[in-house]
Amino acid sequence: MPQIDNVNELLTQTQSLIGDALQAVEATFATELASKNPYLRDIYQHTSRFRGKRLRPILCLLTAKACGEIKREHEILAAVVEMIHTATLVHDDVLDNADIRRHVATVNVRWNNHTSVLYGDFLFTHSFHLAAETGSAEACRLIGRATNLVCEGELTQIRNRGNLNLTEAEYLNIIDGKTAELCAVACLLGAKFANADQETIKRLENFGRLLGQAFQIADDVLDLTGLESNVGKTLGTDLFQQKLTLPIIRLLGKSSEQSKSELTELLEAGTDEAAQKIVHLAKEEGVIEESFDFAKQLATQAQSELDILPDSPAKQVLLKLPIMSINRVV
Amino acid sequence: MPQIDNVNELLTQTQSLIGDALQAVEATFATELASKNPYLRDIYQHTSRFRGKRLRPILCLLTAKACGEIKREHEILAAVVEMIHTATLVHDDVLDNADIRRHVATVNVRWNNHTSVLYGDFLFTHSFHLAAETGSAEACRLIGRATNLVCEGELTQIRNRGNLNLTEAEYLNIIDGKTAELCAVACLLGAKFANADQETIKRLENFGRLLGQAFQIADDVLDLTGLESNVGKTLGTDLFQQKLTLPIIRLLGKSSEQSKSELTELLEAGTDEAAQKIVHLAKEEGVIEESFDFAKQLATQAQSELDILPDSPAKQVLLKLPIMSINRVV
Numbered sequence: 001m002p003q004i005d006n007v008n009e010l011l012t013q014t015q016s017l018i019g020d021a022l023q024a025v026e027a028t029f030a031t032e033l034a035s036k037n038p039y040l041r042d043i044y045q046h047t048s049r050f051r052g053k054r055l056r057p058i059l060c061l062l063t064a065k066a067c068g069e070i071k072r073e074h075e076i077l078a079a080v081v082e083m084i085h086t087a088t089l090v091h092d093d094v095l096d097n098a099d100i101r102r103h104v105a106t107v108n109v110r111w112n113n114h115t116s117v118l119y120g121d122f123l124f125t126h127s128f129h130l131a132a133e134t135g136s137a138e139a140c141r142l143i144g145r146a147t148n149l150v151c152e153g154e155l156t157q158i159r160n161r162g163n164l165n166l167t168e169a170e171y172l173n174i175i176d177g178k179t180a181e182l183c184a185v186a187c188l189l190g191a192k193f194a195n196a197d198q199e200t201i202k203r204l205e206n207f208g209r210l211l212g213q214a215f216q217i218a219d220d221v222l223d224l225t226g227l228e229s230n231v232g233k234t235l236g237t238d239l240f241q242q243k244l245t246l247p248i249i250r251l252l253g254k255s256s257e258q259s260k261s262e263l264t265e266l267l268e269a270g271t272d273e274a275a276q277k278i279v280h281l282a283k284e285e286g287v288i289e290e291s292f293d294f295a296k297q298l299a300t301q302a303q304s305e306l307d308i309l310p311d312s313p314a315k316q317v318l319l320k321l322p323i324m325s326i327n328r329v330v
Numbered sequence: 331m332p333q334i335d336n337v338n339e340l341l342t343q344t345q346s347l348i349g350d351a352l353q354a355v356e357a358t359f360a361t362e363l364a365s366k367n368p369y370l371r372d373i374y375q376h377t378s379r380f381r382g383k384r385l386r387p388i389l390c391l392l393t394a395k396a397c398g399e400i401k402r403e404h405e406i407l408a409a410v411v412e413m414i415h416t417a418t419l420v421h422d423d424v425l426d427n428a429d430i431r432r433h434v435a436t437v438n439v440r441w442n443n444h445t446s447v448l449y450g451d452f453l454f455t456h457s458f459h460l461a462a463e464t465g466s467a468e469a470c471r472l473i474g475r476a477t478n479l480v481c482e483g484e485l486t487q488i489r490n491r492g493n494l495n496l497t498e499a500e501y502l503n504i505i506d507g508k509t510a511e512l513c514a515v516a517c518l519l520g521a522k523f524a525n526a527d528q529e530t531i532k533r534l535e536n537f538g539r540l541l542g543q544a545f546q547i548a549d550d551v552l553d554l555t556g557l558e559s560n561v562g563k564t565l566g567t568d569l570f571q572q573k574l575t576l577p578i579i580r581l582l583g584k585s586s587e588q589s590k591s592e593l594t595e596l597l598e599a600g601t602d603e604a605a606q607k608i609v610h611l612a613k614e615e616g617v618i619e620e621s622f623d624f625a626k627q628l629a630t631q632a633q634s635e636l637d638i639l640p641d642s643p644a645k646q647v648l649l650k651l652p653i654m655s656i657n658r659v660v
Contacts, residue, residue, distance in 0.1 A: 037482060039489045091451060095444045114425045114488045117447055121421060121454065122481040128458040129474030137462045140470040144459030151452040152367060158444045159369045 010324060013317050018061040021070045021078075025057045028079040032130050033123075043119050046110055047086065055325065056081045056186045059211070062321075063190025063204050065314035066306075073134045073193045077143070080131045081186045084147050087123035088154070088178075090116055095158070139189065146185035153177020157243060164252065164264055166244040172213070175220075180212030203305045210302035211322045217295040218326035220245035221288055224279055239275050242267060246294065248278070250287040295326045340654060343647050348391040351400045351408075355387045358409040362460050363453075373449050376440055377416065385655065386411045386516045389541070392651075393520030393534050395644035396636075403464045403523045407473070410461045411516045414477055417453035418484070418508075420446050425488070469519065476515035483507020487573060494582065494594055496574040502543070505550075510542030533635045540632035541652045547625040548656035550575035551618055554609055569605050572597055576624065578608070580617040625656045 015022075033044045057078035064074040093106040094116040108116040124147070131143045157174045160166050187208030191201040223238045224247055238245050244252075248267070255263055263281070266274040282288050299322035309315045345352070363374045387408035394404040423436040424446040438446040454477070461473045487504045490496050517538030521531040553568045554577055568575050574582075578597070585593055593611065596604040612618050629652035639645045 035482070037486065040482065040485060087451075091447055094447060115485065117421055117424060117450075118481055118485045118488060120447075121417075121450070122478065122485060124451065124454050125474055125477040125481055129471060129478055132467045132471035132474050135467045137465045137467045137470060140467060141459060141462035144455055144462050147455040148452065148459055151448055151455055152365070152370065155370060155445065155448045155452060156367065158448060 007324060007327075010317065010320055013313070014058060014062070017313055017317060018058070018065060018070065021061045021075055022054065022057060024075040025054075025061070025078045025082070028075055028130070029082060032079065032083070032126055040119075040122070043107060043111065043115065046105075047090065047107060047119075054082060055215075055321075056085055056182060059183055059208055059321070060186040060190040062314050062318050063187045063208075064194045066309050066312055066318055067191045067196040067200060067204070068194035071193055073136065073139070074190060076130060076134050077139060077189045077193065078186070080127045080143055081182060081189075083123050083127035083130065084143070084150070085182060087120045087127065088150060090120040090123065092154075094120075095154075139193075142185055142189065142192075146181045149177045149181040151177075153179075153181070160244070162242040164242075164244065164267060166249060168246065168249050168253075171244065171246060171249055175213055175216040176209070179216035179219075180209045183212030183215070184209035200308050203308045207302050207305035207318070207322075210298050210305065211325060214295040214298035214302065214322055215325040217246055217291055217298070221247060221291050221295070224248075224282060225288060239267070239278060240270050242270075246291040247282050247287040250290055251278075251282050251285055254285055254287065292326070296323075299323050299326055337654060337657075340647065340650055343643070344388060344392070347644055347647060348388070348395060348400065351391045351405055352384065352387060354405040355384075355391070355408045355412070358405055358460070359412060362409065362413070362456055370449075370452070373437060373441065373445065376435075377420065377437060377449075384412060385545075385651075386415055386512060389513055389538055389651070390516040390520040392644050392648050393517045393538075394524045396639050396642055396648055397521045397526040397530060397534070398524035401523055403466065403469070404520060406460060406464050407469060407519045407523065408516070410457045410473055411512060411519075413453050413457035413460065414473070414480070415512060417450045417457065418480060420450040420453065422484075424450075425484075469523075472515055472519065472522075476511045479507045479511040481507075483509075483511070490574070492572040494572075494574065494597060496579060498576065498579050498583075501574065501576060501579055505543055505546040506539065509546035509549075510539045513542030513545070514539035530638050533638045537632050537635035537648070537652075540628050540635065541655060544625040544628035544632065544652055545655040547576055547621055547628070551577060551621050551625070554578075554612060555618060569597070569608060570600050572600075576621040577612050577617040580620055581608075581612050581615055584615055584617065622656070626653075629653050629656055 030048075033040075035041055035044070060078040060081060061070055061074055064070045090107055094108050094113050106116070107119055127147075128140065128143065131140045134140075153174050153176065156170075157178060160170065160174070184205045185208070188201055188205040191204040196204070220238060223245065239248075252260060252263060263278070266278050302322040303319050306315055306318055309318075360378075363370075365371055365374070390408040390411060391400055391404055394400045420437055424438050424443050436446070437449055457477075458470065458473065461470045464470075483504050483506065486500075487508060490500065490504070514535045515538070518531055518535040521534040526534070550568060553575065569578075582590060582593060593608070596608050632652040633649055636645055636648055639648075
């Protein structure tokens with residue numbers, strides 16, 4: 001079994017295992033969104049510039065490969081999951097008033113909020129249309145259910161903006177919906193359509209879920225510590241919007257009544273200066289490191305779910321994904 | 331065959347024919363959206379107050395009845411179509427900055443725009459989840475396709491805001507997507523799941539489409555002529571947002587170069603006073619009446635699509651629906 005020492009090697013390995021299927025996913029994505037309408041073509045071309053690592057399609061296809069054969073259904077469903085993810089990004093950017101996404105102007109900035117809302121809807125509905133192309137109502141149901149939970153997670157997050165008493169359990173529940181669910185269903189569908197047994201499907205779904213949770217925690221840490229120029233998206237939005245994330249929840253938990261009320265004032269101030277102070281405090285109290293350690297624990301748990309699979313090149317790559325997906329933070 | 335002379339009689343007739351099925355649709359709608367999350371329950375209860383005539387479920391169920399038997403699939407799909415309609419209303423209210431809908435505060439006003447965007451997404455994804463409960467991937471595909479076209483229609487409308495050269499053909503294309511498509515698919519599904527033949531399915535789809543077009547033109551006329559207190563929603567929004575509708579397109583078409591440039595100035599002014607002047611001009615030039623006559627023509631065409639059905643109480647009610655759906659204007 002070849003060792004995979006770095007990200008580039010991992011990508012090369014992924015390409016050699018599922019490169020053809022990934023190309024088919026891209027083609028399916030593009031064909032589904034091809035429109036005679038020049039306005040829609042423009043928006044599609046623009047948004048295709050901020051599509052990223054294809055984590056969710058890769059999860060679906062590698063899971064399929066590790067359980068058996070990649071089929072046409074997998075390619076379709078991988079495109080579906082990526083399309084839903086893109087729809088949520090387009091709507092997130094409206095909600096966050098974000099200006100850039102992967103170094104490119106967001107739809108709300110390049111066009112306007114109205115276009116963003118409707119283009120997100122357009123992507124959602126296309127993804128469901130595409131899911132139906134598998135001919136499997138069960139696939140449609142699973143995709144529908146997962147996307148529901150994504151929306152429910154996002155709504156719970158919005159509701160808790162400004163709630164400085166948000167608990168760690170509530171936070172984990174939110175990220176389980178808004179991020180982990182889609183990774184979980186990508187793996188579930190990969191295993192299911194490769195005819196894996198119930199136990200394997202369940203463990204791979206859980207692999208995706210844990211990976212997604214780890215990824216989101218790492219992303220939340222990054223929102224606090226990263227620099228705009230390095231990451232290619234608007235940062236610090238969680239703080240400014242008073243969305244509590246793990247490091248801040250832990251920081252509040254560690255604070256005395258006195259310092260808690262000072263911290264609350266900083267959180268409510270919403271200035272750059274206040275944000276800098278909060279990051280400084282978070283580093284000082286070790287909650288950045290703690291949060292990142294927690295993400296690592298989840299990533300390790302994710303890996304152990306793969307015990308159920310026989311060894312294979314696909315399994316070897318899957319094993320590396322949880323750590324890779326959080327490592328861009330350090 | 332009983333004569334149906336007025337709206338109340340029509341409603342009584344509808345209730346006696348499909349009352350039980352309509353109740354089942356309501357129960358399905360409510361069960362699907364029941365959430366343990368108190369926030370979501372609140373929003374659901376609020377939005378249920380501005381649900382209206384149930385035109386789309388009625389179309390689906392009456393079509394089913396006129397073609398054969400109402401089945402469980404019809405009840406599910408009728409709830410799906412109504413849920414998609416509700417999702418588009420919630421997003422429309424954000425886009426229009428509307429304050430009231432059916433005499434009730436919109437979600438964007440009662441909560442905020444973020445909640446509206448996400449709650450609309452929540453409804454869209456629930457509707458697809460529910461469609462999958464029929465066990466028919468074909469139903470999911472048809473629903474997905476129709477909803478696509480709704481979004482595409484809305485996007486084309488947004489793109490053409492401020493385009494004072496919008497043609498009548500372009501306008502009809504927009505309303506065909508944003509309104510008629512969902513009425514068309516409601517009838518298509520009604521006929522299809524009652525095992526109607528291909529020709530009948532096609533003609534009933536067309537019945538729904540023509541009815542939807544007529545309805546939207548009437549609605550656009552109402553936006554111009556109605557009074558806020560009577561209609562229960564924010565009016566004049568098309569004018570203020572420079573969305574050209576049939577009466578205005580015709581008014582521009584009839585104007586000399588001189589009066590066209592005056593009209594353009596009024597459209598661009600966006601004041602109440604300018605709106606009043608435009609309505610006055612539209613009445614004077616007869617384009618309100620012309621537009622309403624055009625809606626009546628479409629309604630009559632819709633009726634003639636029903637020729638393919640054998641006579642039945644359900645057909646008799648269907649025959650009355652196109653005129654009823656435009657008559658609230660006069």
